[in-house]
Amino acid sequence: MYCEEKQNECKIYGIKDFSLKHIFECGQCFRWKPNTSGGYSGVAGGRYAEVYYEDNVLTIKGANIKDVNDFWFNYFDLARDYKSIKEELSGMDEFMEKAVKHGNGIRILNQEPFETLISFIVSANNNIPRISGIIEKLCSRYGNKIEDNVFTFPSPKELSNTEVCDVSECSKAGYRCGYIIDSAKMFSNKPFTPDDFKNCDVNEARKIMQTYKGVGPKVADCVLLFSGSRQDVFPVDVWVKRVMNKLYGVSSHKEINEFAMSYFGNLSGFAQQYLFYAIRENYLEI
DNA sequence: ACCCAGGATCTAC
């Protein structure tokens, strides 16, 4: 794998197990949209970019080598060996084999902790199109303009210095607005990084994450997983509950989590994402 | 009018 820069774009060669559609449409992020050139456009890490993938080459327009080294390489989780992860999960049973086959280009993004936290607070009891809409409204109201009609995700301070009624009026996030502001203030006072959760017990990590307002068991697992903090978690939403019930006969939230941890182990997070993407696209025929 | 969406919180037992 090597990177080449020219005219404000970078090409990264030799990337396999990679699909922009799988990555951006498997429900882990909310700010990437298909563009008219066959790629995706979005904002992450305070950077606007257009990305394309073809013949094992990832092209990032709007980035230089430094951006790739400082941010994009880690964001796309390019150091991880997904081939061996997929092989191990595929070998477990026929359902996982199908799910992995369908989402073969999925990568778990290493997203910014604060953005992940707020985004998944918004996600509670909500649907994906509406979550994206609310997040875009928060960005255009409180973030910084970096292109025409393109805004960064607001910083913890920018989202702290707000009023519930203003957040509600601009974003239509409803009863979640109080949670958003409260968690923004808490993060602003004491931010977390993925490293903070690397070496503790997984249930301790979950417990700490749930001290944020609006963060329960499911959102906690999402924030840990999608911010690159932990991979041995298993977010259980209505879709995952459905698929786990059908495939493995486990029903309660606790039962599902215990089964997932013992069955998928350290690959729980990856397994969950393959399953979620497959069931969402009605690929498992259940 | 009713149900649902990548659920969490609060209350009551």
Add this chain to the structure above:
DNA sequence: GTAGATCATGGG
């Protein structure tokens, strides 16, 4: 610790 009501909002 666990079941039930409640929480805005918009689409089907």
